[in-house]
Amino acid sequence: MNDNVEKKEPNIQEIADLLIKIASTLMSSGAHTMRIIQNVSRIAETFGYHMDLSVFQLSIMMTIINKKDSSKRLTLIKKTKPLLLNFTIVSDLSALSWETYDKKTPFEEIKKELHQIITTKRMSRWLVLLLVSCANASFCGLFGGDLIAIALVFAGTFAGFLLRQEMMKKHVNHLVVFTTSAFVASLIAGVGYVFKIGNTPEIALASSVLYLIPGVPLINSMLDIIEGHILTGIARLVNASSLIVCITIGLFASMLILGLEKL
Numbered sequence: 001m002n003d004n005v006e007k008k009e010p011n012i013q014e015i016a017d018l019l020i021k022i023a024s025t026l027m028s029s030g031a032h033t034m035r036i037i038q039n040v041s042r043i044a045e046t047f048g049y050h051m052d053l054s055v056f057q058l059s060i061m062m063t064i065i066n067k068k069d070s071s072k073r074l075t076l077i078k079k080t081k082p083l084l085l086n087f088t089i090v091s092d093l094s095a096l097s098w099e100t101y102d103k104k105t106p107f108e109e110i111k112k113e114l115h116q117i118i119t120t121k122r123m124s125r126w127l128v129l130l131l132v133s134c135a136n137a138s139f140c141g142l143f144g145g146d147l148i149a150i151a152l153v154f155a156g157t158f159a160g161f162l163l164r165q166e167m168m169k170k171h172v173n174h175l176v177v178f179t180t181s182a183f184v185a186s187l188i189a190g191v192g193y194v195f196k197i198g199n200t201p202e203i204a205l206a207s208s209v210l211y212l213i214p215g216v217p218l219i220n221s222m223l224d225i226i227e228g229h230i231l232t233g234i235a236r237l238v239n240a241s242s243l244i245v246c247i248t249i250g251l252f253a254s255m256l257i258l259g260l261e262k263l
Helices: 002-007 012-029 033-046 087-103 107-119 125-142 147-169 174-189 201-207 215-226 230-258
Strands: 049-055 059-066 073-079
Touching (some): 012 033, 012 049, 012 059, 012 073, 012 087, 012 107, 033 049, 033 087, 033 215, 087 107, 125 147, 125 201, 147 201, 174 201, 174 230
Antiparallel strands (some): 049 059, 059 073
């Protein structure tokens, strides 16, 4: 009796729910469109289904069709969560798709592994805050900033990123988050100009907002366009461009307050 339960094949609804959950998780974790399609398609193939997937900025539409009986088909649409980069999840889900394809992993085991991957505790926010601050301060040093400029960039990044974490936790609009974070970081870093501290205040000011540059969305948008997913690529490009505009607004606002608009 137990053997029959274990060997019971999942129905099309269960398969579709699993696949679209994996696809939406990959999308919100920072994977580009082709990677999402390839990973989910491998799992669909394992259970004898053909899959058509359309990925958009805020939603995913998927249709799966039974290869042996084309009358068995199902279409699902799922909203994606806001972008929260986690390349560990992307890597683990890619590995899971290959494991499923190569070893014919049972459905229930896939669900357990998926739950484990998604619920794995993320790195401490305080450690991330410290590492991001150190990284951005290092950029200042690479660009020729002196020790005072590096210290100002560290302080500005720490304050700006901490504010960003708190605002994201309260689900504030991401455009407002980027504008405010850029404003705070550049305001602190621009203190060197006002009080004439250090020899490279201009490098501190320019480096203070680098931690906000949306590199992953920009790269993903180019990859999507190159691979033929034009609509998704353009949507990602527009979103990344909007974030860059918000960073510019925040930086310019702090320069106005500090009286540096003529620089």
